[in-house]
Amino acid sequence: MSLNELYREVILDHYRAPRHHNHLDSPDGSAQGNNPLCGDEVTIELNLNGDRVSDVAAIGVGCSISQASASMMSEAVFGKTREEIDELVRKFKVMMAIEESAEEVVDPDRPGSALGDLEALQGVRKFPVRIKCADLPWITLEQALESAE
């Protein structure tokens, strides 16, 4: 297990300069997630245009993994449809080994190869203690989407 694989440049960049980091004025949906054991907190806010995420905010405090995951997620879902997001969430969970993939065979060396930038988070998979950090924003996203329905 290499620390450099966990703490990739792009992760530290998202941690220090989180994207979509300002509250929305009147979000259509929002949710707060927290991890009581380590204290990570994430708030996700969404605006929807029909089925499509027209704006998103991801704001929080916590470790580099949770905050970078939130920031990268906010970029990834921006402009996507509900269906595209579902697919993204699924792929993310497969990458993190939270879910098994029924369809594709996952390359153990590059489990995130289908996820673009988010692939940077695949190092987390080898640090079981930290998977819940990476996962927190995604659970919160699903709750925010539900609250917008």
Place this chain on the structure above:
Amino acid sequence: MSLNELYREVILDHYRAPRHHNHLDSPDGSAQGNNPLCGDEVTIELNLNGDRVSDVAAIGVGCSISQASASMMSEAVFGKTREEIDELVRKFKVMMAIEESAEEVVDPDRPGSALGDLEALQGVRKFPVRIKCADLPWITLEQALESAE
């Protein structure tokens, strides 16, 4: 440790035919003792004539040791003065190794030699689990005496 030393004839006799086993009409003092762990129960009632125990009752349910001890005790205190009883209680406790004796050296083979009939209880000393059975009526006696004051 010999069981025959514990269950002497005289103990079984007192167990089966307890002396002073009828309630007094209007006792000057009385107390109830019980051992919540084994369920032994003893009630001691007393009449006093001045400083002297003019009548006594010892009634209870429980094991042979507790009930024989009560019965033998009732015989031993009958007619005795408060002071004589204190001395008896002290000797009993020395025999049972509950108290150390400051005055006399106790013969380990016959620790109850100063106690007449009550000597029969000295076998209990070797059965630590049972000492509290033998002791129960004596604790209750002291409470009954106090209540008569």
Place this chain on the structure above:
Amino acid sequence: MTDLAHIRSDFPILQEEMNGHPLIYLDSAATSQKPTAVIDAISGFYQKTNANVHRGAYTLSDTATDLYEEARARVAGFINADRREVAFNRGTTSALNQVAYGWGLNNLEPGDKVLLSLMEHHANIVPWQLVSRHTGAELIYAPYTDSYALDVDALESLLDENVKVVSITAMSNVLGTINPIRHIADAAHRAGALMVVDAAQAVPHMTVDVKQMDADFLAFSGHKMLGPTGIGVLYGKLDLLEAMEPAEGGGEMISDVQLDSSTWAEVPHKFEAGTPPIAEAIGLGAAVEYLEKLGMEAVRSHEIDLTAYALDRLGAIQDLTIYGPTDVETRGGAVAFTLADIHPHDIATILDQQGIAIRAGHHCARPLARSLKAPATARASFYVYNIRSDVDALVDGLEKAREIFGVA
């Protein structure tokens, strides 16, 4: 009979001497002995993976947490529950107090009734008394029949709409009686009451399936089922646990703590305030694994065989009275008895001198003892490591007691 004699060497204490005789341990209803697998699981944890759980950001703590949660999953599987439905605590007593305080204190009202039975252990009486003081609820008791079965008809006739909780032992620790929990649970549910089960004696000795029983809450102890002291289990149906308030507060069981109020963690953590009994949970997991390997069917049939043999041989002793059902299919391996006018405490002392450990007294069931008119009884109880010759030794010891007491 499934012969479990070969497992005796798994229990180091059975090699010990007692008062010059090989130890014959017939008090498993009070606490069981422990196999090496359990003792080693505890030592091994302290030697290799000891850390606090659910807290650390390091591998050792994560390993400890995994072991702890695996133990939970194993225990849950053993009673056919979901792992979120199993909270660890100190023992049956603690678990029943948790239900009484967590559910009872917040839901019972004056006029409500809690229905117990006359054969309950103090652990299933006193918590309800304590809570009824605060709530004004009343305790009522179902009797037992002349053949020492729970009087189910009488119980059902007591079950009116004011009864909010029915709390009954699955197996009596004195009479040995196995109660028809599913039948009682159905009746309780029809009347709108919760079914709480004291399974302290059942889980160690027979297959317990919380779904089949339809128990709402169920409590048992580790130390009576080959596991360590200091640990017990509260099972509760998920929705009930989710709705129930925690009885104890502290670390681990919170989601957030503000100065004047707090919010709770998810079940089952909500019910595990503070550092849990970690090594003990792991030890209990090892005990469950051991029992699963034996198979609970084998455990039960071994005990049925021993109990039948014991009832037979004890029944042949003159002046001996057994308190409990005679049909081994409806009872467990706790056999309570009296012998002539020899007080049970004296019986125990005489047996002890022959290396035989039995219990004497009210067995933490004074209301039962009172209603039996036997303030004290002697009790021999069996488990997986007992063998027929233990019963033979018991019978010989009782003959000796008759002799010493000159019972003709």
Place this chain on the structure above:
Amino acid sequence: MTDLAHIRSDFPILQEEMNGHPLIYLDSAATSQKPTAVIDAISGFYQKTNANVHRGAYTLSDTATDLYEEARARVAGFINADRREVAFNRGTTSALNQVAYGWGLNNLEPGDKVLLSLMEHHANIVPWQLVSRHTGAELIYAPYTDSYALDVDALESLLDENVKVVSITAMSNVLGTINPIRHIADAAHRAGALMVVDAAQAVPHMTVDVKQMDADFLAFSGHKMLGPTGIGVLYGKLDLLEAMEPAEGGGEMISDVQLDSSTWAEVPHKFEAGTPPIAEAIGLGAAVEYLEKLGMEAVRSHEIDLTAYALDRLGAIQDLTIYGPTDVETRGGAVAFTLADIHPHDIATILDQQGIAIRAGHHCARPLARSLKAPATARASFYVYNIRSDVDALVDGLEKAREIFGVA
């Protein structure tokens, strides 16, 4: 400095590897490691003398009872208490809940106040919140000073006649601060309030004398003082324990049980419902014996030395902030810190990869974390088996964290 380096071989886990490095355990404030003497005391009990206590009429049970009661006497002696003033339970959390429920629920009223401090562990906050819901009492909090000492003047000014309980930690598990309990107890008593002490961090690390402190109640855990999990201690002054109602009901703690009410056993048994943590008490007794052999003076001076060294070396790291007193005489060995903008959880992961176990988070003290404006901190904490080179490894690890995060 008293060099305790020679005792490291008593702790088997220190021989383990972690992520390819020798394990360096710096999380003793969460739970301590266990010496062989303690592990063997537990195994030995299960292998040779296991039986239930206070119940049996046989030698084995009597031996177990003696061992259990000897452990009680040893623990009582360790804090200068009478053995009747020491009740065993599940841990500090459990003990504080016992006081909150046993004393608080029966004595607090609307208008009453419970005075805590901002540096309390959740275990000394949430039980009071739970009980105040039922009683209407209000919780108030004493602040700490800029130098992380308890603000005793502020505390005293909050201490009016409505305050019925003052409950304060003797040593903070985050800041390390040692609080002047005797001084606070005197003030509490003058105001007519009870003094409750959370000694979870104090008893393991320094001489605690309940008489000198004049504590009314005091709570601590076995697992933080070289002992097993699953056991803790509630100390209470004899007259207070005698007057206090038990929180839990069940077997062992009763004098008599009738159908509708019960009477209680003598202290401390009144507070030990059900089968107690027997092996755990014996293990804790062995831990106390071990600590007594080292001598608590030696333990404290070893930790003072290590803490001074750590404060020194950590203080030299750029962008590192320590939360806690700088004077080692007024603090224990828990050192909480943050490093630049590297999140404590990330620090812990990076250290873990070098075999170093520290904790990151709110340390079960969210109100403190909030007031520190440090929702999470990293915390290294020391015990008897730590040595200076552990601190060196920590410092090297932190330099590595700076590197990975590109902190200039």
